[in-house]
Amino acid sequence: xxxxxxxxxxxxxxxxxxxxxxxxxxxxxxxxxxxxxxxxxxxxxxxxxxxxxxxxxxxxxxxxxxxxxxxxxxxxxxxxxxxxxxxxxxxxxxxxxxxxxxxxxxxxxxxxxxxxxxxxxxxxxxxxxxxxxxxxxxxxxxxxxxxxxxxxxxxxxxxxxxxxxxxxxxxxxxxxxxxxxxxxxxxxxxxxxxxxxxxxxxxxxxxxxxxxxxxxxxxxxxxxxxxxxxxxxxxxxxxxxxxxxxxxxxxxxxxxxxxxxxxxxxxxxxxxxxxxxxxxxxxxxxxxxxxxxxxxxxxxxxxxxxxxxxxxxxxxxxxxxxxxxxxxxxxxxxxxxxxxxxxxxxxxxxxxxxxxxxxxxxxxxxxxxxxxxxxxxxxxxxxxx
Amino acid sequence: xxxxxxxxxxxxxxxxxxxxxxxxxxxxxxxxxxxxxxxxxxxxxxxxxxxxxxxxxxxxxxxxxxxxxxxxxxxxxxxxxxxxxxxxxxxxxxxxxxxxxxxxxxxxxxxxxxxxxxxxxxxxxxxxxxxxxxxxxxxxxxxxxxxxxxxxxxxxxxxxxxxxxxxxxxxxxxxxxxxxxxxxxxxxxxxxxxxxxxxxxxxxxxxxxxxxxxxxxxxxxxxxxxxxxxxxxxxxxxxxxxxxxxxxxxxxxxxxxxxxxxxxxxxx
Amino acid sequence: xxxxxxxxxxxxxxxxxxxxxxxxxxxxxxxxxxxxxxxxxxxxxxxxxxxxxxxxxxxxxxxxxxxxxxxxxxxxxxxxxxxxxxxxxxxxxxxxxxxxxxxxxxxxxxxxxxxxxxxxxxxxxxxxxxxxxxxxxxxxxxxxxxxxxxxxxxxxxxxxxxxxxxxxxxxxxxxxxxxxxxxxxxxxxxxxxxxxxxxxxxxxxxxxxxxxxxxxxxxxxxxxxxxxxxxxxxxxxxxxxxxxxxxxxxxxxxxxxxxxxxxxxxxxxxxxxxxxxxxxxxxxxxxxxxxxxxxxxxxxxxx
Numbered sequence: 001x002x003x004x005x006x007x008x009x010x011x012x013x014x015x016x017x018x019x020x021x022x023x024x025x026x027x028x029x030x031x032x033x034x035x036x037x038x039x040x041x042x043x044x045x046x047x048x049x050x051x052x053x054x055x056x057x058x059x060x061x062x063x064x065x066x067x068x069x070x071x072x073x074x075x076x077x078x079x080x081x082x083x084x085x086x087x088x089x090x091x092x093x094x095x096x097x098x099x100x101x102x103x104x105x106x107x108x109x110x111x112x113x114x115x116x117x118x119x120x121x122x123x124x125x126x127x128x129x130x131x132x133x134x135x136x137x138x139x140x141x142x143x144x145x146x147x148x149x150x151x152x153x154x155x156x157x158x159x160x161x162x163x164x165x166x167x168x169x170x171x172x173x174x175x176x177x178x179x180x181x182x183x184x185x186x187x188x189x190x191x192x193x194x195x196x197x198x199x200x201x202x203x204x205x206x207x208x209x210x211x212x213x214x215x216x217x218x219x220x221x222x223x224x225x226x227x228x229x230x231x232x233x234x235x236x237x238x239x240x241x242x243x244x245x246x247x248x249x250x251x252x253x254x255x256x257x258x259x260x261x262x263x264x265x266x267x268x269x270x271x272x273x274x275x276x277x278x279x280x281x282x283x284x285x286x287x288x289x290x291x292x293x294x295x296x297x298x299x300x301x302x303x304x305x306x307x308x309x310x311x312x313x314x315x316x317x318x319x320x321x322x323x324x325x326x327x328x329x330x331x332x333x334x335x336x337x338x339x340x341x342x343x344x345x346x347x348x349x350x351x352x353x354x355x356x357x358x359x360x361x362x363x364x365x366x367x368x369x370x371x372x373x374x375x376x377x378x379x380x381x382x383x384x385x
Numbered sequence: 386x387x388x389x390x391x392x393x394x395x396x397x398x399x400x401x402x403x404x405x406x407x408x409x410x411x412x413x414x415x416x417x418x419x420x421x422x423x424x425x426x427x428x429x430x431x432x433x434x435x436x437x438x439x440x441x442x443x444x445x446x447x448x449x450x451x452x453x454x455x456x457x458x459x460x461x462x463x464x465x466x467x468x469x470x471x472x473x474x475x476x477x478x479x480x481x482x483x484x485x486x487x488x489x490x491x492x493x494x495x496x497x498x499x500x501x502x503x504x505x506x507x508x509x510x511x512x513x514x515x516x517x518x519x520x521x522x523x524x525x526x527x528x529x530x531x532x533x534x535x536x537x538x539x540x541x542x543x544x545x546x547x548x549x550x551x552x553x554x555x556x557x558x559x560x561x562x563x564x565x566x567x568x569x570x571x572x573x574x575x576x577x578x579x580x581x582x583x584x585x586x587x588x589x590x591x592x593x594x595x596x597x598x599x600x601x602x603x604x605x606x607x608x609x610x611x612x613x614x615x616x617x618x619x620x621x622x623x624x625x626x627x628x629x630x631x632x633x634x635x636x637x638x639x640x641x642x643x644x645x646x647x648x649x650x651x652x653x
Numbered sequence: 654x655x656x657x658x659x660x661x662x663x664x665x666x667x668x669x670x671x672x673x674x675x676x677x678x679x680x681x682x683x684x685x686x687x688x689x690x691x692x693x694x695x696x697x698x699x700x701x702x703x704x705x706x707x708x709x710x711x712x713x714x715x716x717x718x719x720x721x722x723x724x725x726x727x728x729x730x731x732x733x734x735x736x737x738x739x740x741x742x743x744x745x746x747x748x749x750x751x752x753x754x755x756x757x758x759x760x761x762x763x764x765x766x767x768x769x770x771x772x773x774x775x776x777x778x779x780x781x782x783x784x785x786x787x788x789x790x791x792x793x794x795x796x797x798x799x800x801x802x803x804x805x806x807x808x809x810x811x812x813x814x815x816x817x818x819x820x821x822x823x824x825x826x827x828x829x830x831x832x833x834x835x836x837x838x839x840x841x842x843x844x845x846x847x848x849x850x851x852x853x854x855x856x857x858x859x860x861x862x863x864x865x866x867x868x869x870x871x872x873x874x875x876x877x878x879x880x881x882x883x884x885x886x887x888x889x890x891x892x893x894x895x896x897x898x899x900x901x902x903x904x905x906x907x908x909x910x911x912x913x914x915x916x917x918x919x920x921x922x923x924x925x926x927x928x929x930x931x932x933x934x935x936x937x938x939x940x941x942x943x944x945x946x947x948x949x950x951x952x953x954x955x956x
């Protein structure tokens with residue numbers, strides 16, 4: 001079941017057409033399934049994409065995200081369900097007539113055509129006059145900063161340049177939806193970061209709708225207005241990145257996005273505590289929407305855990321909620337933060353992440369030290385599935 | 386392990402030498418002024434001069450070239466269609482017997498294919514001659530063309546065709562604008578192969594020939610059965626030279642096209 | 654899958670044009686050969702009877718089928734010369750294939766051991782002789798193997814023999830001719846299979862302590878098996894029916910079946926017998942042909 005939480009505070013840049021009851025989606029995917037023999041690559045999936053969104057399909061390999069993209073482009077036919085663009089069913093429309101364009105993971109640039117030839121290809125198929133084609137191609141090449149590369153062939157370009165040609169080639173046709181299949185998979189880390197921001201700028205300035213497929217979480221979180229998390233052909237959750245991260249609606253999503261500590265327990269009588277977790281009693285931030293004694297899981301993100309050295313001190317009281325004594329089992333230094341693997345006295349393993357705000361020379365928490373860990377009730381997420 | 390061991394070097398040298406030595410000896414003897422092989426009479430081009438006067442031989446050469454040209458053209462066309470059907474059309478009905486008929490002539494002994502085609506022509510009362518040889522050679526060459534084009538298509542990057550369709554080209558225009566230009570080196574190579582197979586064929590031509598359609602191999606064979614002759618040496622050397630130049634030219638052209646012909650590789 | 658109407662029409666032509674051609678000029682001839690093998694020789698034009706005549710109507714059809722017989726096959730089976738010829742052909746083909754394998758494998762292997770850019774050149778060098786005329790190459794050997802040809806001159810000069818041996822018209826000459834002509838057909842499939850071998854497998858074996866020769870025996874050789882099968886079949890099957898090589902280089906002892914078909918047809922003008930010999934040959938070769946087709950289709954991932 002897809003979540004459609006409508007807390008506007010989560011939306012980036014104040015853009016949230018999915019919260020507006022009156023707005024119609026540009027692309028509507030209705031109960032789409034795609035089966036290969038017994039195997040269902042996409043299973044009863046429904047989704048709405050709105051005009052102007054940068055929409056991401058995120059999931060592990062084999063989750064069906066690329067298949068879904070190819071269904072929208074028309075290279076696969078659904079076993080059941082419909083895809084509607086502007087309210088029109090796309091089923092009878094072959095791929096070369098859909099107002100949808102795709103940027104391929106391998107770029108698929110035509111080796112026998114120049115950069116200009118590649119970018120002009122789609123416009124030629126539309127039968128536009130030569131002068132107009134030339135103008136639009138020149139404008140697009142300027143937009144992707146490849147003005148002087150027009151006469152080169154693909155094999156004479158670097159990976160990043162080829163990617164931009166592929167982008168220009170799709171964009172020049174002004175598609176209703178641009179589909180991007182792992183567009184940055186072949187780029188090195190630095191280039192990837194720069195390209196992500198360039199893509200976002202391009203999307204916003206042109207006012208287009210992008211649907212991107214990626215397995216890279218940080219990429220999805222960076223570029224997308226909304227993310228659809230998929231697993232084994234099914235939709236797990238849809239929402240803005242902050243919502244997916246701060247309010248996952250299942251253990252699977254909580255675990256897939258970032259890291260998380262999960263503690264199983266039962267809802268307390270008053271509904272604002274969870275009893276019987278390996279951690280003891282946990283106080284949560286708001287009243288839990290579940291029956292008392294129901295089994296739930298408490299998720300706490302590592303960065304929300306506070307650590308302090310175990311010295312006799314006022315904050316460390318035996319009956320403080322959401323706290324315990326633990327030993328540091330392992331430390332991972334990542335430069336900007338340190339990851340701590342902890343084990344409480346009762347044997348519960350936990351992860352904590354602390355930003356390295358102080359200088360290196362200041363004495364940090366080390367191996368086998370005893371620490372006092374705690375987290376605020378508001379930092380907990382209660383998951384019912 | 387890119388350095389060649391002694392064993393490997395020997396294998397290469399002996400192997401390639403073995404392949405070329407007979408031809409080199411043949412060419413040398415074509416310049417032998419003496420008619421006898423045992424005697425070296427000095428360098429001379431008299432046998433080449435004699436060739437120019439040999440009318441029946443020149444006639445036979447002309448017939449062979451014309452047959453080869455036409456057969457190669459038709460075979461390349463049919464073979465390319467067959468390869469496209471086998472690779473791109475999935476499991477259509479009748480695909481298995483179709484594939485079987487494509488691969489069988491590759492290995493079938495030529496006496497059998499020659500005999501069977503002749504019996505066909507007789508049974509339907511087609512006069513044998515120039516055109517029956519063309520039909521026979523086309524049939525034989527189509528299979529070789531199909532195999533070459535097929536292996537090229539298997540390597541072909543399908544996403545290029547998908548990209549073309551995504552950009553608005555219909556399947557027919559995709560074939561014309563993207564697929565064919567990119568597999569063109571393979572098409573050219575198979576035309577050359579079909580041409581050579583036809584030019585060179587003796588057995589099938591012998592079965593399917595008719596009056597006035599003596600091909601070059603038939604002519605050479607009838608001379609050669611009687612023994613070695615220097616004029617034949619000269620003819621053969623010329624053919625070797627022509628084919629050698631053509632093949633070397635073709636491979637250089639292929640090298641030059643290699644960069645644009647191969648699909649663009651993306652390293653993840 | 655919803656096929657577009659225009660696509661189906663175009664697709665139909667793409668399949669049916671070559672299909673129809675092959676049915677007409679490959680399949681149909683075989684059926685005719687079969688039919689003629691069941692006929693008798695006749696002094697007529699065409700030189701066999703019965704003749705299939707649609708105009709003769711139903712009774713004509715009946716008498717046509719009555720005229721067919723298995724006489725030719727009986728004749729073949731009873732004449733030891735033919736049986737011997739088949740056996741000889743199979744034997745020569747098998748032995749030649751073995752020779753080709755023993756000679757061709759080291760060559761193919763050596764090519765893969767050279768740097769990439771050299772490999773392309775070597776591959777062209779190997780295939781170049783194949784492009785020059787088959788007939789010419791056999792004729793080249795006739796030159797060499799002559800009684801006073803260069804080979805004997807060399808042997809005499811090196812005092813290896815006292816008298817020039819006769820090479821032509823012997824089995825040996827036939828083997829030389831066959832190996833020479835078919836070598837590219839063996840080397841190229843072997844090279845293709847060996848070239849596809851993942852070099853990291855060999856490095857892994859070395860890393861695990863395997864000596865070079867054992868790596869070859871337990872890893873390289875088995876993995877190149879498809880190439881070995883393809884090359885062997887590509888040579889064996891046509892060699893069985895070879896005509897030109899035994900005719901020009903061989904003698905009376907090498908009566909291969911291809912020569913039998915040729916002489917029955919051209920010398921004796923006995924078409925039905927020639928057809929029967931051909932049919933039996935095809936039956937003998939059907940198993941290797943089917944294996945070859947299966948192998949090739951699997952190689953192209955068609956099945």
